[in-house]
Amino acid sequence: MSDRAVPRALVTLLVAAAAVITLAGIKAIDAIAGPVVLALVLTIAVSPIRSWLARRRAPAWVVVAVPFTIVMVLLLGMVATLIAAVAELAVLIPGYTEQFRKLVADAQAWAAAHGVAPQVNKALQSLDPGKILEFAQGLLSGVLGVVSSVFLIVVLLLAMSLDAPIISRVMAAASAERPALTRALTTFASKTRRYILVSTIFGLICAALDVVALYLLRVPLPLLWGVLALITNYIPNIGFVVGLVPPALLALLTGGIRGLVLVVVAYMVINVVVQSFIQPKFLGDAVGLTTTATFLSLIIWATVLGPLGALLAIPLTLLVRALLIDSDPGAKWSGALVSGEIPRD
Known part of the structure; x- marks a missing residue:
């Protein structure tokens, strides 16, 4: 009598349960x-x-x-x-x-x-x-x-x-015995380096421009907000908003509504132009994640590891992808769901 295949729904539930247990364990430490x-x-x-x-x-x-x-x-x-x-x-x-x-x-x-x-x-x-x-x-x-x-x-x-x-x-x-795993980890390291390099370069550009703008607008402690802008540049999607809140609040206290508006406009011009229009052209396929996967990774890792998880959301997701998807030749369509790239036979 042949073995019956495990129902796909059961496999999905087991994988989801294992993910929840693993994330809970990581959160505990x-x-x-x-x-x-x-x-x-x-x-x-x-x-x-x-x-x-x-x-x-x-x-x-x-x-x-x-x-x-x-x-x-x-x-x-x-x-x-x-x-x-x-x-x-x-x-x-x-x-x-x-x-x-x-x-x-x-x-x-x-x-x-x-x-x-x-x-x-x-x-x-x-x-x-x-x-x-x-x-x-x-x-x-x-x-x-x-x-x-x-x-x-x-x-x-x-x-x-x-x-x-x-x-x-x-x-x-x-590499000879485990070529898929070795290749996946090598790709993870390469993509992580490129992501950090490009994010750092454009983070420094944004931070320098933010410091100049805050200095001209007479917002106190422009250097602090510049360093904060550099750090939050590593947070995908919402990073510059996080870095905007403290200087905007201080601008409101020192310059009123006019100061608040000027700081918000300056940040939006600098960060949106650099991070939304220029940076992606240089970043290319360094991340290899869809917008939805990136945003979900931010939510999950920030919940599990706090602020450090938000900063490391992309590298952590790339590591999980390397270990669970890229190292398994049979999981190419799962990889397509998180990368948006249709696999080639």
Whole structure:
């Protein structure tokens, strides 16, 4: 008697259940999983430098130390900039309490003049000057939370940097027995590097232009918002909106409605033009994900790993695709659903 095929609906339910259990497990150890993925992505990002040094027969310690040092300088420099700027913000914002009260009073007066006072007053009841200080303290706590993981990230980076040459040799040896898996992981590393490179270049361009615009508009702490714009550039789809909110709020406090509008317009012109029209032409097929898959990956990984998951949404999704889809020759149509590319026979 022949074995009956497992119903496709049952397979789908089992896969969905396994995905939920796996994501729940990752969420339970997010304090470890996030730094591990970040260290992995940073190690992959500098692997061309490691390969370049190895081809020129540099000493083994140089092959490890140079990429590690580059990553550490960039990572610690960005963290130090954020700490200094956010600490200054926490001191600066309480001084805008009077401006906040004036904005509330102006809003109430406008609402009364236009006959919508009850609705506006109800919305304003939840606002108070203390919210401004809470915002600064919350932002500072968030940055300090990232700093608390820096030690773990540094240790992981060092360990992965030491193991990178060994992993490269293992991958080369495994290519004969596991060609599909090796090819999938190699493609993942290549796409991740290209995504990080292009996103970093255009993130720096946007950040520099944002800093200039904020400086000309006299918004306090333009350097902080520039660094924030660079970081949020790695968040797909909604990154620039996240980076816009704090400087827009500060522009409202310092320059009123006019200042708010000018900052929003400046950000939209700079970020929408660069990220929506110019960057995709250079990024090309580096991601290999549909718009829907990208947006869903942002939601899922931000829920599982928090802010770090939002920053690493694309590399994490590329890794999952490499392990579950690209490494399986029979899953080419599943890959087409997330990439939008019809497979060729």
